[in-house]
Amino acid sequence: MKDLPDTEERKAGLKGLGCSRKRVEDARFTQGKGNYVDDIKMAGMLHGDFVRSPYAHARVKSINAEAALALPGVIAVLTAKDLEPLGLHWMPTLAGDKQMVLADGKVLFQGQEVAFVVATDRYIAADAVDLVEVDYEDLPVVVDPFKAQDPDAPVLREDLEGVTEGAHGPRRHHNHIFTWEAGDEAGANAAIDGAEVVAEETIYYHRTHPCPLETCGCVASMDKVNGKLTLYGTFQAPHVVRTVASLLSGIDEHNIRVVSPDIGGGFGNKVGVYPGYVCSIVATIVTGKPVKWVEDRMENLMATAFARDYWMTGRIGATKDGRITGLHAHVTADHGAFDACADPTKFPAGFFHICTGSYDIPAAYCAVDGIYTNKAPGGVAYRCSFRVTEAAYFIERMIEVLAIKLGMDAAELRAKNFIRKEQFPYTSALGWEYDSGDYHTAWDKALKAVGYEALRKEQAERVEAFKRGETRKLLGIGLTHFTEIVGAGPVKNCDILGMGMFDSCEIRIHPTGSAIARLGTISQGQGHATTFAQILASEIGISADKITVEEGDTDTAPYGLGTYGSRSTPVAGAATAMAGRKIRAKAQMIAAYLLEVHDDDLEWDIDRFVVKGAPERFKTMAEIAYASYNQAIPGVEPGLEAVSYYDPPNMTYPFGAYICVMEIDVDTGEHEIRQFYALDDCGTRINPMIIEGQVHGGLTEALAIAMGQEIAYDDIGNVKTGTLMDFFLPTAWETPHYTTDHTETPSPHHPIGAKGVGESPNVGGVPAFSNAVHDAFRAFGLTQTHMPHDHWRIWKTARDLGLHG
Amino acid sequence: MIPSTFEYHRPDDLAAVIALLQEHGDEARVVAGGHSLIPMMKLRMADPAHLIDLQGLSDLKGIEIGDVIRIGAMTTQAEIIDHDGLAEAAPIMAEAARQIADPQVRNLGTVGGNIANGDPGNDMPGLMQCLDARFTLVGPDGTREVAARDFYEAAYVTTREEEEVLTAVSFDRPRGGYAYEKQKRKIGDYATAAAAVQIVAEGGRVSAASVAMTNLSDVPVFSAAAGAALEGTACGEEAVQAAVAAMLGDIDPMEDNRGPVEFKKHVAGVILARAIVRAWSRA
Numbered sequence A: 001m002k003d004l005p006d007t008e009e010r011k012a013g014l015k016g017l018g019c020s021r022k023r024v025e026d027a028r029f030t031q032g033k034g035n036y037v038d039d040i041k042m043a044g045m046l047h048g049d050f051v052r053s054p055y056a057h058a059r060v061k062s063i064n065a066e067a068a069l070a071l072p073g074v075i076a077v078l079t080a081k082d083l084e085p086l087g088l089h090w091m092p093t094l095a096g097d098k099q100m101v102l103a104d105g106k107v108l109f110q111g112q113e114v115a116f117v118v119a120t121d122r123y124i125a126a127d128a129v130d131l132v133e134v135d136y137e138d139l140p141v142v143v144d145p146f147k148a149q150d151p152d153a154p155v156l157r158e159d160l161e162g163v164t165e166g167a168h169g170p171r172r173h174h175n176h177i178f179t180w181e182a183g184d185e186a187g188a189n190a191a192i193d194g195a196e197v198v199a200e201e202t203i204y205y206h207r208t209h210p211c212p213l214e215t216c217g218c219v220a221s222m223d224k225v226n227g228k229l230t231l232y233g234t235f236q237a238p239h240v241v242r243t244v245a246s247l248l249s250g251i252d253e254h255n256i257r258v259v260s261p262d263i264g265g266g267f268g269n270k271v272g273v274y275p276g277y278v279c280s281i282v283a284t285i286v287t288g289k290p291v292k293w294v295e296d297r298m299e300n301l302m303a304t305a306f307a308r309d310y311w312m313t314g315r316i317g318a319t320k321d322g323r324i325t326g327l328h329a330h331v332t333a334d335h336g337a338f339d340a341c342a343d344p345t346k347f348p349a350g351f352f353h354i355c356t357g358s359y360d361i362p363a364a365y366c367a368v369d370g371i372y373t374n375k376a377p378g379g380v381a382y383r384c385s386f387r388v389t390e391a392a393y394f395i396e397r398m399i400e401v402l403a404i405k406l407g408m409d410a411a412e413l414r415a416k417n418f419i420r421k422e423q424f425p426y427t428s429a430l431g432w433e434y435d436s437g438d439y440h441t442a443w444d445k446a447l448k449a450v451g452y453e454a455l456r457k458e459q460a461e462r463v464e465a466f467k468r469g470e471t472r473k474l475l476g477i478g479l480t481h482f483t484e485i486v487g488a489g490p491v492k493n494c495d496i497l498g499m500g501m502f503d504s505c506e507i508r509i510h511p512t513g514s515a516i517a518r519l520g521t522i523s524q525g526q527g528h529a530t531t532f533a534q535i536l537a538s539e540i541g542i543s544a545d546k547i548t549v550e551e552g553d554t555d556t557a558p559y560g561l562g563t564y565g566s567r568s569t570p571v572a573g574a575a576t577a578m579a580g581r582k583i584r585a586k587a588q589m590i591a592a593y594l595l596e597v598h599d600d601d602l603e604w605d606i607d608r609f610v611v612k613g614a615p616e617r618f619k620t621m622a623e624i625a626y627a628s629y630n631q632a633i634p635g636v637e638p639g640l641e642a643v644s645y646y647d648p649p650n651m652t653y654p655f656g657a658y659i660c661v662m663e664i665d666v667d668t669g670e671h672e673i674r675q676f677y678a679l680d681d682c683g684t685r686i687n688p689m690i691i692e693g694q695v696h697g698g699l700t701e702a703l704a705i706a707m708g709q710e711i712a713y714d715d716i717g718n719v720k721t722g723t724l725m726d727f728f729l730p731t732a733w734e735t736p737h738y739t740t741d742h743t744e745t746p747s748p749h750h751p752i753g754a755k756g757v758g759e760s761p762n763v764g765g766v767p768a769f770s771n772a773v774h775d776a777f778r779a780f781g782l783t784q785t786h787m788p789h790d791h792w793r794i795w796k797t798a799r800d801l802g803l804h805g
Numbered sequence B: 001m002i003p004s005t006f007e008y009h010r011p012d013d014l015a016a017v018i019a020l021l022q023e024h025g026d027e028a029r030v031v032a033g034g035h036s037l038i039p040m041m042k043l044r045m046a047d048p049a050h051l052i053d054l055q056g057l058s059d060l061k062g063i064e065i066g067d068v069i070r071i072g073a074m075t076t077q078a079e080i081i082d083h084d085g086l087a088e089a090a091p092i093m094a095e096a097a098r099q100i101a102d103p104q105v106r107n108l109g110t111v112g113g114n115i116a117n118g119d120p121g122n123d124m125p126g127l128m129q130c131l132d133a134r135f136t137l138v139g140p141d142g143t144r145e146v147a148a149r150d151f152y153e154a155a156y157v158t159t160r161e162e163e164e165v166l167t168a169v170s171f172d173r174p175r176g177g178y179a180y181e182k183q184k185r186k187i188g189d190y191a192t193a194a195a196a197v198q199i200v201a202e203g204g205r206v207s208a209a210s211v212a213m214t215n216l217s218d219v220p221v222f223s224a225a226a227g228a229a230l231e232g233t234a235c236g237e238e239a240v241q242a243a244v245a246a247m248l249g250d251i252d253p254m255e256d257n258r259g260p261v262e263f264k265k266h267v268a269g270v271i272l273a274r275a276i277v278r279a280w281s282r283a
């Protein structure tokens, strides 16, 4: 038939896998038409605001709210005493610990929630906060996780005094939370002790914060007539929030509706449950009015979940010619005042045991000690899968440290130890099964792209010129080959509060051949509405432009565990493909009936079923959809819908090769990034443009973390970096140009071979930037200096190496 | 991040502003661009009960170029950057203004606010001292002029009386080469160290030099000694180092998130040396 559109044209029309389709979300975001939590206004809505502790550790002797309550417009001031009868003055954390909702007798970190003021107006609430008088008696402060373990260190968690068994095993000190280990310690030690060369180093990945542009907040609304609670909020996991809210409040789960509207970035900050949510729910139940709580920037930085704060000590053994024989890692993890990490239950240190990285290391062991200090709780995965950034930074630094010890080129050392292509699926010494990879190909491509050898030559010349006094700038070449572990995860070993970490997709095809898909995940800027429609377009032959993707409303979306840890594409993306395949299977039966052939006589061709050997006889998906609603087909139910709950058989293992070329001014500590090359392999590429955008964004966060961003405390627990003047958030001006590239090694177990990419650039970017700084000073004897590499720290490195004359 | 309650006034002449200041005393503050004051109010570090907006006073805007350059207090930093006459007559003004904050802040932040604020981090005060500017203050007792070099007493403390308004700054058209050099951590950051330098060359030698530093003490630092160290020299390496050494004797930086004192002193020296070299190359 002549008027058949040709195959390529039909394929292109779908805008399916591989298409750089423009983001459908952007029309509303770029016009300021998004609908964020703070945009929600309801009739009679009240406003909540917190009285927060100015102290890092203090006894709360009394709270006097009289003056605040006397202010016209103030409805209530809630304290722990008010929440106690409801059993809500403490709440469980996602990590098996519990956390004060409002200060119960004492405060444990600066910025901790002490009282919740509810008023008719946001401004009155703020004024009332100032009027609440709290009498504190300060207590000795512990901000150092090592000093916290001194025998006579102050007891931070009096509620746990005498408790020797925590959620993750024995506690050996009153400020100790857990010890978690993986691997064979004796084997690793034997391998290292017997090695020809051993390198040892302590690497600190400092405390920082995800700092999404939109802070955390919610609007809670209890309808006393029908008994339904609606909770709008900045939730990365709305379904889990519903279950938690039900368990905490005793309200039946069907009477709770949780809605995540547009979310302005999450990066792990919006996974946990915060006191603001609990207090807003209590306040709406008590007052019968909707209650809004939205934190400000300083509150967000000071009190909601931080990230990292890992002191990592490594020992690595190798042969003289650079074959790694063993790795031993020990981490002291500063968790702050409550253990509120958001990790799968069985993994209190997340997936830190991916710390053998891209390397074939025969013997390895790692142990993590979680410690309480007088700092904010958190420890979330800031644009990474659980503790994977820490692990990647650790191994990529250790490789550099070993290269120095061996006197070897760090690129060569990596190549020598990579897991080889033919070893996949590869089981690491710490127990992971890497699904697929081709590291050597990626690495060679990266080195070639930047002209690695010429760069090294230039660097050597620069060192000579510096020594001759001709320049004050050094050149650093930062190498990284990272391997991530994302897509948590198989229900057999991954759960959050008992909920298996599957995800879901439900699809309805409308009679005229368009569709809606609902997922258990929630986009916070990742562009799910764009990319999930593409996955589906390729599966069911309906153009992505005709597929609506909806997430975030627990009344309509199927249950899912949410979006973090790069799990949306590996898990919900898989569910989408699988649900699509169910649609196609039913469509095939319908087509067979319509074409009067047997099911097996049909084959799928882009957007239609065609009778084998008779290409002119076909039914398009649109025709089939219509038939499914208007024809009685024997043995087939009307309608065209499917749902899939996907339990992934394994994680996925994206990887990449990043190279950063940096100029460093030894006198001012300033840096300039001359070149940044990022090769990502995230398996099958759904939308290259979105991938590129994710890589740019993630690299910029990595730049921030490596070069200046931190949550710093002084000795008495005051937050020193509580505003964006001091907390570094790069603008276009600080952001370098990035060159992106890729290889494509599909995941063998994922229905479309995709692995997830959103977090790779943060995971790989941090070591690339940091290694560049270290590398610049390698010729002058530097082995290790801690991030963030801001001006004065770089200057100090130069000073300590004697480079200021 | 919500300020305490205040009353907002927007008078349209100076007399009304002064009357309001007299009426409300230390309960009142004028607001110009608001980009220093409003953040302080949001942090509740400032809580004026009466906020008197100067945006209604069109007389306070404008740039006059002659032998003497006069800039109205309400002229924005963006207007400084965009003014062609000023670019020619006193190019250091735009060079410095471009290094203040970001375009959004500069569109609102004013020269007068930057100068009157008294924050050691502000860039205009040091620059004004380098140019030996005079500040025009109008109060209930009339108009007076104060030299920029005499204006700053301590952080946020100036010789301006509470009931006075800064209406303009003026300075003689600068001569010779210039440079404004600033190190900062990022866009929108105050200086780790900044230097304003004007140098006049005659016959290959420095005939006059003026040096002022920013954010290296609780007030801007005009370093007469640094200028003197350059005068009469050919501005070679040795003279530059002598000027740096003299300047280091005049500053008194404090440790903060930008770094420890030793670092700041080192950077101050590097920044000043760069500024001198650039100013000399233009002299």
Ligand SMILES: Cc1cc2nc3c(=O)[nH]c(=O)nc-3n(C[C@H](O)[C@H](O)[C@H](O)COP(=O)(O)OP(=O)(O)OC[C@H]3O[C@@H](n4cnc5c(N)ncnc54)[C@H](O)[C@@H]3O)c2cc1C
Pocket (backbone or CB within 6 Å): B029, B030, B031, B032, B033, B034, B035, B036, B037, B038, B039, B054, B073, B074, B099, B100, B101, B102, B105, B108, B109, B110, B111, B112, B113, B114, B115, B116, B117, B121, B122, B123, B124, B164, B165, B166, B167, B188, B189, B190, B191
């Ligand atoms: C993110 C950010 C970054 C910044 N970075 C820099 C920087 O790098 N360098 C820098 O110099 N500045 C910086 N600033 C400050 C900015 O330049 C301010 O705009 C400026 O300091 C004050 O000018 P204003 O017109 O906004 O004054 P306002 O904030 O309105 O007033 C400041 C103070 O001066 C008083 N005042 C204002 N005008 C007068 C007047 N005519 N007479 C008497 N008193 C008056 C006010 O009462 C108030 O006390 C930054 C600001 C922000 C928000």
